[in-house]
Amino acid sequence: MHSEHTFKQYDAELEALRGKVLEMGGLVEQQIVQALEALVKLDSNLAKEVMVNDQLVNALEVQIDEGCSQIIARRQPAAGDLRMVMMMVKTITDLERIGDEATKIARTAQKIFDEDRMYKPRFNEIKSMVALVREMLRTALDGFARLDVSKTVEVARQDELVDEHFRSAMRQLITFMLEDPRTISMSLEVLFVAKAIERIGDHAKNIAEYVVYMVKGKDVRHISVQEMERETLEP
Amino acid sequence: MHSEHTFKQYDAELEALRGKVLEMGGLVEQQIVQALEALVKLDSNLAKEVMVNDQLVNALEVQIDEGCSQIIARRQPAAGDLRMVMMMVKTITDLERIGDEATKIARTAQKIFDEDRMYKPRFNEIKSMVALVREMLRTALDGFARLDVSKTVEVARQDELVDEHFRSAMRQLITFMLEDPRTISMSLEVLFVAKAIERIGDHAKNIAEYVVYMVKGKDVRHISVQEMERETLEP
Numbered sequence: 001m002h003s004e005h006t007f008k009q010y011d012a013e014l015e016a017l018r019g020k021v022l023e024m025g026g027l028v029e030q031q032i033v034q035a036l037e038a039l040v041k042l043d044s045n046l047a048k049e050v051m052v053n054d055q056l057v058n059a060l061e062v063q064i065d066e067g068c069s070q071i072i073a074r075r076q077p078a079a080g081d082l083r084m085v086m087m088m089v090k091t092i093t094d095l096e097r098i099g100d101e102a103t104k105i106a107r108t109a110q111k112i113f114d115e116d117r118m119y120k121p122r123f124n125e126i127k128s129m130v131a132l133v134r135e136m137l138r139t140a141l142d143g144f145a146r147l148d149v150s151k152t153v154e155v156a157r158q159d160e161l162v163d164e165h166f167r168s169a170m171r172q173l174i175t176f177m178l179e180d181p182r183t184i185s186m187s188l189e190v191l192f193v194a195k196a197i198e199r200i201g202d203h204a205k206n207i208a209e210y211v212v213y214m215v216k217g218k219d220v221r222h223i224s225v226q227e228m229e230r231e232t233l234e235p
Numbered sequence: 236m237h238s239e240h241t242f243k244q245y246d247a248e249l250e251a252l253r254g255k256v257l258e259m260g261g262l263v264e265q266q267i268v269q270a271l272e273a274l275v276k277l278d279s280n281l282a283k284e285v286m287v288n289d290q291l292v293n294a295l296e297v298q299i300d301e302g303c304s305q306i307i308a309r310r311q312p313a314a315g316d317l318r319m320v321m322m323m324v325k326t327i328t329d330l331e332r333i334g335d336e337a338t339k340i341a342r343t344a345q346k347i348f349d350e351d352r353m354y355k356p357r358f359n360e361i362k363s364m365v366a367l368v369r370e371m372l373r374t375a376l377d378g379f380a381r382l383d384v385s386k387t388v389e390v391a392r393q394d395e396l397v398d399e400h401f402r403s404a405m406r407q408l409i410t411f412m413l414e415d416p417r418t419i420s421m422s423l424e425v426l427f428v429a430k431a432i433e434r435i436g437d438h439a440k441n442i443a444e445y446v447v448y449m450v451k452g453k454d455v456r457h458i459s460v461q462e463m464e465r466e467t468l469e470p
Contacts, residue, residue: 059457078308
């Protein structure tokens, strides 16, 4: 039999893990913001900081993974608690990959800093995209923290907006390359940055969808935005 | 107390889940092969088949996820068995994303078929890349099936090779675009295909690394190939 004391300790353990996931989320959000800044200002030190911090993100992933396995083995969580643990395992995979994408952006900033500064690209579309995915990530993590699914549809819609921005950035870059083929290499770098941000949006959307599974016990990963609206907005 | 009967049933359940993961892996491998064929032959029907089959892959992911949660809740697996279940949960996430990348390639094939057939690109580098990632996936799944980590380092090295191919494809495409800017749009399509294949390689490498965790209880996700060699080749 579990005593009340054991239950309290169990809740505390689960809470501590949730806190670690949110800590990881905060770190990853910082990665995104700093990677953009490194790129726009061509700040090599900041780019390096993003790359170094990625190891913290990776270490947190391993640590939380361990914690989740331990809590399953020792506490045998059922129903809602088990869903919570499983969703943490999935969430940190996406957070880690957001960190990877931010690191790629920082690496591009470093590369532009080192090599090719002849054509300084404008980053307007990139900035809008980053603002969007950052908000998506925040909303998703906020939903995770409060077990609130009321914003999931919003995140899914923002993801569609990010995809539109990506296509628009691509059209702009093609025009740019056609006008002056000497900008092709640099334009491709910018294109890959846009691609990385688009990925970050996908990961944020994944995280928002896990929260629905956690709260509603329903898998909404492979359905349309309309169906998701039905699932999340009904009481 | 668990009876022997219960244990046998439990083993059978775990085996059935492992079988489903391998089935999903087989399906995803087929997706990759068909997506390439759709692209090279500009076969619109095959491209559609890949897109339709992606729903099977998605459905399998949801099904296996459910199965994993159920086995944890009902059987409370410990140590090695728990690691096995957790690794299945992670493996299917990567398999599902390989399916997504294959679907993107199929969509590109469809797009080229529909719109822009003026410049038929050569797909030599793409073919080599697909051959490599297909082998990586097979080796990773084979390691999963046999709980064998002896080939993990090989997969990691092949992943580096895929990255080299990607860079070489990119250089080729840049030359191509510089020579004839009218090929820019098409070249970007091919570049994104190359990017999708490079991603597939990353996912295959992830799967191979999960097997090490499962077998050795050691997390090798964020270490160098040299360190991985030490971890997997020592008895």
